[in-house]
Amino acid sequence: DTAVSQTPKYLVTQMGNDKSIKCEQNLGHDTMYWYKQDSKKFLKIMFSYNNKELIINETVPNRFSPKSPDKAHLNLHINSLELGDSAVYFCASSPTGNVFDEQYFGPGTRLTVT
Amino acid sequence: AQSVTQLDSQVPVFEEAPVELRCNYSSSVSVYLFWYVQYPNQGLQLLLKYLSGSTLVKGINGFEAEFNKSQTSFHLRKPSVHISDTAEYFCAVSDQGAQKLVFGQGTRLTINP
Numbered sequence: 739d740t741a742v743s744q745t746p747k748y749l750v751t752q753m754g755n756d757k758s759i760k761c762e763q764n765l766g767h768d769t770m771y772w773y774k775q776d777s778k779k780f781l782k783i784m785f786s787y788n789n790k791e792l793i794i795n796e797t798v799p800n801r802f803s804p805k806s807p808d809k810a811h812l813n814l815h816i817n818s819l820e821l822g823d824s825a826v827y828f829c830a831s832s833p834t835g836n837v838f839d840e841q842y843f844g845p846g847t848r849l850t851v852t
Numbered sequence: 853a854q855s856v857t858q859l860d861s862q863v864p865v866f867e868e869a870p871v872e873l874r875c876n877y878s879s880s881v882s883v884y885l886f887w888y889v890q891y892p893n894q895g896l897q898l899l900l901k902y903l904s905g906s907t908l909v910k911g912i913n914g915f916e917a918e919f920n921k922s923q924t925s926f927h928l929r930k931p932s933v934h935i936s937d938t939a940e941y942f943c944a945v946s947d948q949g950a951q952k953l954v955f956g957q958g959t960r961l962t963i964n965p
Contacts, residue, residue, distance in 0.1 A: 783953065
């Protein structure tokens, strides 16, 4: 059973398009996250949700909009894609959102904008 | 604000040799420290974490790390590596009371036969 799953695994699209990445966790965790990993492997948090409520919203362009329909799902919608959005996007979850909890990561979605 | 520096971007070692991956952090308050591993084409997985107490922390797969407050370091060690340890290793820090982890740039560990 996959604990944290993401779809799609790969996404190739053109500049200006709008795309979504979906994330689901079956661990019963309260908190979910989106991270961006750039080409230099630098990993940075974008958003976190606790029980469908936005907790962390880092300095991310407002073209990025997370949506959490329930606590098991956290989707990421990106409008007007730019070349600089090319990266690997990781979804993660943790039991309570306490920073000392282990975070469980999905396999990542490699987004390529051409 | 906290930050993390992983001093080596790549570390090549021979199989069965010991390895140390270095991590230094900066923070003005007490911290939690973590090491995560990313195997090729996978998400990150927790290796170990330091929250409080004993400064020597043991994790999975034979790894351990030592918290050194005076040197603001949290170096990761393994006495004898295997080919399967080939991966990217990330050190992360969080101020106690903060809500997010700050990750280092990662160290690519390559094991040569």
